[in-house]
Amino acid sequence: MGVGIDLTDVKQWPRMFWGFLVCLFLAWLVLQYDNYVIGDLHRGYREASKVLQGVKEGKPAKTYEEYVAEKKESYKKAMEKYEAGLEKKKPSKPFILKQNDYDYIIQNKDIPGKFSFGERMNQFQLTYVAVLLLGGMLIRNTIGIPKFLQPGTVAARPFIKPGIIILGAYYMWSDVLRVGMIGLVLVLLFVMGAAIAISIWGKRAKADDGLMGLMSAGVGVCGVSAAVAVAPVVNAKPRDFFYAIGTILLFGTLALFTFPYIGKLLGMSQPVYGAWVGTAILNTAQLVAAATWYGHEALLTANVVNIVRIGFIPIIVLWCIYYYVVRPARQAGESGASVNTIQVIKEKFPIFILGFFIMVTLNEMKFFSPxxxxxLGRDIVKIFMAIGFAGVGLNIAFDDLRKAGGVAFVIGIVAATLKAVLAALFVMALGPGPFIIKQ
Amino acid sequence: MQEEKKSAEFQEKARETFSAERREDYAVLVIATIVVLLVLLGVIDKKLISALYLFKY
Known part of the structure; x- marks a missing residue:
């Protein structure tokens, strides 16, 4: 994910410091907005609507003190039920309106403007994800980022990965296996299908092997990471690499900003949407962002499908070695061309997903209290994601996207779009049932 | 000749980038472990997270 930057190289840390600090600050700032506008004001809107409904129905208006006492009493009762084991889910603290807002609703029979604003921001899905991505992109492509800040913004992107690992605290193995098995079908059908189709199409179109190897890995499996893994195997040239990366990033960026709205338009439930983006978006960072944008349940499903998908990086490398190296060598009559499968799996397996599996196992062993x-699964994951998304947004440069071109662009965009459309039809036909992660 | 040299250099860079990603994976595993331990030890708790948010209703 952090292509060009080695996070573990201590000598590079001073270069990364200021840019990373900017990402931390941006993430913190936007989380303030998210917590207040998307969280508090949205809850305020729902509470204000309830109070207003009572007023409009002609019920006698309670004094503010009576309103507060009633809210506290109902919370106390819900807690007693939970403590007695009658309710499984711990009740959340009630949202109590402030006196001036309560009085405003009673007197004006209207909802205060700030609550309506929070509701509107929610309707437009302008959560911290959207603000960080759109804002970052806007900054990068208008005022730009000074050179000394760039390494740090790149270094912020991999902070999505600890988020993916820690999110494991939310899952039971039964859910991971169930959704993972369907994820495996999705990956085999659409992801590997796209990779193989691109390789064959590229050969028929007489496109360069190096370029098409990169495209099949990048468009099929895992965006930039897979393209980097495959590049040395297929003897890719620098020009091929930039064409492929440009196309992958262009599709990913378009998908990131449009899929949440397409999902809403098609009436996709959160688990269905999660399965869709897990299959259709090419890059982990963009996929996680698009899923988080839609909602927490969508992220839970997308995360499992994504883990299955990136687990396929060694498989796609094996495919590329076979298709672009071993097969032509055998056709040319050379003997001895073979693949060291174990070596490839050992070298290319994305080991950070082992952390996710450890977290799921700890949760299964009831290691974490509710x-x-x-x-872990909400607050801390959100902080890691915000830091990562700040890095992602600040690194969406139109100049990079313009590098997409040639046959790679046509084949890549057509294949990725077809994969997205077919995957959407498939997951919508299955419905939410198979993709739900119980919380 | 120069094209081949450029290609070889690039492939070496791609190999190096991938091994940097592998090291990055270890780094994120360490970061995640530290954070989970801090949560389990109670150093990071709801109060600390709540203190990060200055604007509240």
Whole structure:
């Protein structure tokens, strides 16, 4: 994910410091907005609507003190039920309107403007994900980022990965296996299908082997990471690499900003949408962003499908070695061309997903209390994601996207779009049932 | 000749980038482990997270 930057190289840390600090600050700032506008004001809108409904139905208006006492009493009762084991889910603290807002609703029979604003921002899905990505992209392509900040913004992107690992605290193995098995079908059908189709199409179109190897890995499996893994295997040239990366990033960027709205338009439930983006978006960072944008349940499903998909990086490398190296060598009558399967799997397996599996196992062993699970799976994951998305947004440069071109562009965009359309039809036909992750 | 040299250099860079990604994976595993431990030890808790948010209703 952090192509060009080695996070573990201590000598590079001073170069990364300022840019990373900017990402931390941006993430913190936008999380303030998200917590207040998308969180508090949205809850305020729902509470204000309830109060307003009572007023419009002609019920006698309670005094503010009566309203507060009633809210507290109902929370106390819900807690008693939870403590007695009658309710499984811990009730969340009630949202109590402030006196001036309560009085405003009673007197004006209207909802205060700030709550309506929060609701509107929610309707447009302008959560921290959208603000960081759109804002970052806007900054990068208008005022630009000074050179000394760039390494740090690139270094912020991999911070999505600890988020993916920690999110494991939310899953049970039964869910991971169930969704993972369907994810495996999706990956085999659409992801590997796209990779193989691109290789064959490229050969027929007499496109360069190096370029098409990169495209089949990048468009099929895992965007930039897969393209980097495959580049030395297929003897890719620098020009091929930039064409392929440009096309992958262009499709990913378009998908990132349009898929959440297409999902809403098609009426996709969160689990269905999660399965769709997990299959159709090419790059982990963009995929996680598009899923988080849609909602927490969508992220839970997308994360499992994504883990199955990136687990296929060694398989796609094996495919490329076979298709672009071993097969032509055998056809040319050369003997001895073979693939060291174990070596490739050992070298190319994305080991960070092992951390996710460890977290799922710890959760299965009831290692985390519900409060700890919530803290890890929601609050801390959100912070890591925000840092990562700040890096992603600031690195969407139109100049990079313009590098997409030639046959790679046509084949890549057609294949990726076809994969997205077919995957959408498939997951919508299956419905949400198979993709739900119980919380 | 120069094209071949450029290609070889690029492939070496791609190999190096991929091994940097592998090291990055270890780094994120360490970061995630530290954070989970801090949560389990109670150093990072709801109060600390809540203190990060200055604008509240």
């Amino acid at each position: 409060d700890v699970k919530d803290l």
